[in-house]
Amino acid sequence: MKNRIKLLRVERDLSQAQLADELGIARQTVVALEAGKYAPSLPLAFKISKLFSKSVEDVFDADTAD
Amino acid sequence: MLTEKTLRRRYFTGLFGSMIAYAIALVAVNLIAARLGSGHTSLLVILSLVPMVPIAFAVAAIVRFMNDCDELERMIQLNSLAIAFATTAFASLSYGFLEGVGFPRPSMFVVWPFMAMVWLAASLVMRLRYR
Numbered sequence: 243m244k245n246r247i248k249l250l251r252v253e254r255d256l257s258q259a260q261l262a263d264e265l266g267i268a269r270q271t272v273v274a275l276e277a278g279k280y281a282p283s284l285p286l287a288f289k290i291s292k293l294f295s296k297s298v299e300d301v302f303d304a305d306t307a308d
Numbered sequence: 309m310l311t312e313k314t315l316r317r318r319y320f321t322g323l324f325g326s327m328i329a330y331a332i333a334l335v336a337v338n339l340i341a342a343r344l345g346s347g348h349t350s351l352l353v354i355l356s357l358v359p360m361v362p363i364a365f366a367v368a369a370i371v372r373f374m375n376d377c378d379e380l381e382r383m384i385q386l387n388s389l390a391i392a393f394a395t396t397a398f399a400s401l402s403y404g405f406l407e408g409v410g411f412p413r414p415s416m417f418v419v420w421p422f423m424a425m426v427w428l429a430a431s432l433v434m435r436l437r438y439r
Contacts, residue, residue, distance in 0.1 A: 262312065263311060266378070267312075267378040267379070267380070268312040268377070268378050268380065268381055269312065270380065270381070270435070270438065270439075271378050271379070271380040271381070273438070273439065274380055274438035274439070277438075277439075279437070279438050279439075280380055280438055282379070283379050286379060
């Protein structure tokens with residue numbers, strides 16, 4: 243699933259490790275999310291959107307969901 | 309919330325600590341059993357299960373890790389366990405049929421290391437898929 247996580251993270255000057263800590267997930271998961279290789283659960287998707295003060299639709303592209 | 313590094317450190321400390329305790333218990337039990345000799349059947353039965361106490365702590369460390377890890381890691385581990393379970397079932401059943409035609413009967417100790425190796429290999433391959 244395509245998303246704008248990397249763009250939003252870089253805009254906020256966060257490292258992958260910092261974002262992982264903020265979200266309470268592993269850095270490996272941030273890497274997989276940014277690469278579009280892993281579609282997060284609904285609670286994690288909401289958590290990511292909330293962290294960036296965006297709606298879920300603004301962060302994730304539902305048309306590219308597996 | 310604990311960081312990934314802390315979780316992994318706690319997991320490996322628990323797991324390897326248990327494995328070291330297991331190795332020590334195994335050596336100690338063998339030495340004691342050799343001194344006792346035969347004739348102490350009930351004591352030998354209890355002694356032979358003593359090395360399983362540290363293994364119970366290893367199980368607790370694995371369960372705690374599975375509960376604490378994040379959703380991607382949990383998915384990787386559960387998929388790897390499913391692959392290991394199915395592969396072990398396939399291998400053990402196949403070998404069971406081969407025993408019927410004269411193949412040697414291996415120890416029950418063979419099953420777990422086989423499953424653990426498949427679990428490890430599957431989790432490494434799955435982890436590469438998400439890089």
